[in-house]
Amino acid sequence: MMRHTISVLVNNQPGVLQRVSGLFGRRGYNIESITVGESEELGLSRMVIVTTGDENTLEQISKQLYKLIDVIKVVDLSANPMVARELALIKVNAEPAARPEILGIVETFRAAVVDIGPNSLIVQVVGDSDKIDAMVELLRPYGIRELSRTGATAMTRGSVR
């Protein structure tokens, strides 16, 4: 089973996320993550969906997506060199004595501390999934109170379309 990252340009209409996610659900396609936001063009949104499946499944996903009237363009980003990023906020236990160690990890990962509480920190990390997984593993021994990840957003490198 291959992992694929698909970019879907859609009309920014109410219910469009439901149409897309519903299609995946009822046809038995997997969604590892889905992110949605505005695109470069007013009125259009871009969804980035990470899914798994063989080549036939990927082809069907693309064809079925194109059947939705609100879907304008579907691109298999992972067919070309691409940049994929996700963001995570990690609230980690941090008594004052433990903070220097944690800050050391944060600095190494080029992450950032975005909030400091009496005995906790919120760490913000941006990167590909592996980097975030690694960061989470390193912070786990200190006690992670809360973790929130966005799922990947992505685009192909350079001028490949």
Added chain:
Amino acid sequence: MNVETQQPKRSKEELMEKLRQPDHITGSEILLRSLLLEGVDCVFGYPGGAVLYIYDAMHGFSDFNHLLTRHEQGAIHAADGYARSTGKVGVCIATSGPGATNLVTGIATAYMDSVPLVVITGNVATNFIGTDAFQEADITGITMPITKHSYLVRDVNDLPRIIHEAFHIANSGRKGPVLIDIPKDVSAQKTIFEPVTGVSIRGYNPTVQPNKLQVDKLLKAIEEAERPVIIAGGGVVYADASEELIEFVNKTRIPITTTLLGLSGFPSAHELWLGMPGMHGTYAANTAIQNADLIISIGSRFDDRVTMRLDGFAPNVKKIAHIDVDPAEIGKNVKTDIPVVGDVKAVLEFANTKAKPAKSEAWIAQVQKNAAEFPLRYNDNNDELKPQFVIEMISETTGGEAIVTTDVGQHQMWAAQFYRFKNPRSLVTSGGLGTMGFGFPSAIGAQLGNPDKLVVSINGDGGVQMCAQELAICAINNIPVKVVIINNQVLGMVRQWQEIIYENRYSHIDLAGSPDFVKLAEAYGVKGLRATTKEEARKAWKEAMETPGPVVIDFVVPKGENVFPMVKAGDTISDMLMGDAE
């Protein structure tokens, strides 16, 4: 005096001219005007709270033809029958909540069979949406998987564009139902109405003309093929491509099998026609597919009722070509070597310009021998009235000129097997969803769309009871549908499966307690007839044909009859049970 008769009659041109004038009117009036401008001549519906402004706008508007059914399911199946038999878009209207949810089965039926419908539902006022208000249902959400597209109208100014787009989407590309949900306040708001012409929907550009290189590949494969077979489906009928298909078959000399939805798309009398393939297909059709070296699917989607077990489907095939307007169908179930995306009519028109025959004469002799040795047959030794006999009688007396609608079950398969089809759009049947209750109301729509044709609705005693209440609208509107009931007093297809697959363990199939169908018809003011022998059957059918209005004919048949050939679920189409023919 009826208000409607007070309006002076005007010509269609005068009416259209008036409707095109910009005017300050309500959303409801915009809807009615837009529907007329789209060429809609009959709407099926049922009023309720959320669509009262719409129904109020209809009051006294004699140019708008609305038929009040007795259940929303009747309305949408009627719209469906209208659409399938005419090629135009069927329209139905229902209120919010239960009215809208009663349409769900009909929407799914149309979606599975690619039937163009515009379904109008009312909804609670916009400020109540999402509050679980009285008779509120999220019908756009509920129907998302079973519509081609849907709209929830939030601004009355969008209404003209949305209606125009809905008709365009429903009736282009791969056709299908489009839902427009109109909140009550939107139907009441006034705005300046200017008719919309032209449509531009970014992201929706169905491919009509095929890639010519792909068609050339197909033609080359045909010339090389020794054992080619065409599987033609509903797409041929919907694209109005019957003539092109006949020309293609004559030029290429390829034996052809038509799926349930494709049956009327090719004349049964043609020498190269092998019958229907699949679960209840003919020996000749299934054997031809299993031995073919080239299969060409034309407007057919390799449904599991056709292919049965996929890993045993067409084991000798070297190439599969697939012509379909919906690219997502190509490669969905069966690996395709030559994909041709495009409108079936356009593809065949282009292919016919240079099609050459396959090397198929020996093959044709072989498949024709199979057809002669294993024809469809049934045990017709005694005077017992057999269901197949009834279908043959209808087929002969109508000369294949009637429009036949069927419900779902054994009678549907017998109609598919024993009725000889001649003209496209002369079979209206629920293929994909297999919807019981479809047969009779769809005939009402077919009759309204084809007032000069004979419409025969063939039903079982089970399915006819799912929408029998629509006899009322046949009676009061004198809609002359001939309602045939093949009455075997059981759920026949279920009984057949329980006999063959579940070892005679008959569970809850006895329809004892069904009404006396003659009296039921009479209770609605419709003529009712009954036949229990062949002679009575001929007499009753003759009387029905000679009766100008609607007639219900109850053909009482034995309950033990089965549909053969039959391929059991999980078997390949080589594994046909032949029944009496074995």
